Amino acid sequence: MLIDETFESVRDRASRIEARRAALIALALVAVLLLIAAGRFLLSPPPDVLLIERASASDSAKDSSRGERGSADAEDGDVVSESSEGDAGEDAYGASSNKRARIWVHVSGAVRNPGVYELPAGSRVHRALEAAGGFSEEAASCGVNLARVLTDGEQVHVPGADDPPLTPEAGGPTGLAAGGQAAPVNVNTASEEALQQLPGVGPALAKRIVEYRRQHGPFARIEDLRGVSGVGDKVLARMRPRATV
Structure with a gap:
């Protein structure tokens, strides 16, 4: 009888200990789950929100930049168009404000590649000669005015060493120097x-x-x-x- 009571007492105590252990384990699991949930709630959303905000700010900046560039391009296009229309009637001497204007010049005589060349308006004789490859070995280049401004449709003729002297027409465009008696x-x-x-x-x-x-x-x-x-x-x-x- 005494033995039975002792056994019952030990079994009850073991049951209580086992129940406590199970309760502690359950509480620990609940605490871990709560910590995980809290961590996901507290830590995960802020980076997502920050990335969204940064992306939105970046997209806004890009849209703003594109808008400004579009406006600037439109304004530049208007300026170029007005400049082209306003300068259409200018000759080569006033063509510096119209960078898109072109002229055609015939280069002949003692140059490496005689021919007709397209040049920017306002170009000078030296540009035409460069386009034609420069003076040939037989060129008499001393009388060529390299600094003169070219006009559309003119001819630049470079005489050779054996060519007779050319007399330029009065007031006419030419690559030769005109004047009186030259010094010896x-x-x-x-x-x-x-x-x-x-x-x-x-x-x-x-x-x-x-x-x-x-x-x-x-x-x-x-x-x-x-x-x-x-x-x-x-x-x-x-x-x-x-x-x-």
């Missing part, structure tokens, strides 16, 4: 560029004259130029009126 050129002191002012002397011949002078000394008289390769009676006759020693 001293063949003993003139540079290559200065020697090209002589009729019949191009860059190649001027270089040979300077080289001959460097090797043989100064010329005693004009006839001594015959010793230079390329200077014959015909060329010497053209040089004589303006050459001096």
Whole structure:
């Protein structure tokens, strides 16, 4: 009898301990679930909201930027259109304000690639010559005004060293220099560029004259130029009126 009572007491105590343990485990599980739920609720939403807000702000900034660019493009387009219409009647001298205007120029004579070239309005003679490949070896470039402004439809002619002198028409556009009697050129002191002012002397011949002078000394008289390769009676006759020693 005593043994039975003792056994019952031990079993009841074990049951109470087991019930307490189960309750504690259940409470612990509930606490863990609550913590997980609270963490998801407290931690997860803010980044999503922040990303949405940032995306919205970025989209708004992009839309605003596109709107401003569109307005600016529209305004620029209006300005270009007005400028084009307002400058349509200007000649080459006033074409600097109309960057889209073009002119056509015929480049002929002693250049590497003669032909008709399209250039921006307001271009000068040197641009036309660059388009044509520059002076050829036979060019007499001393009389070409490289700084003159071109006009639409004109011809720029570069004479050769053996070409007769051209007389430009009064008031007409030309790449040649007009004027009165030119100063004589001293063949003993003139540079290559200065020697090209002589009729019949191009860059190649001027270089040979300077080289001959460097090797043989100064010329005693004009006839001594015959010793230079390329200077014959015909060329010497053209040089004589303006050459001096």
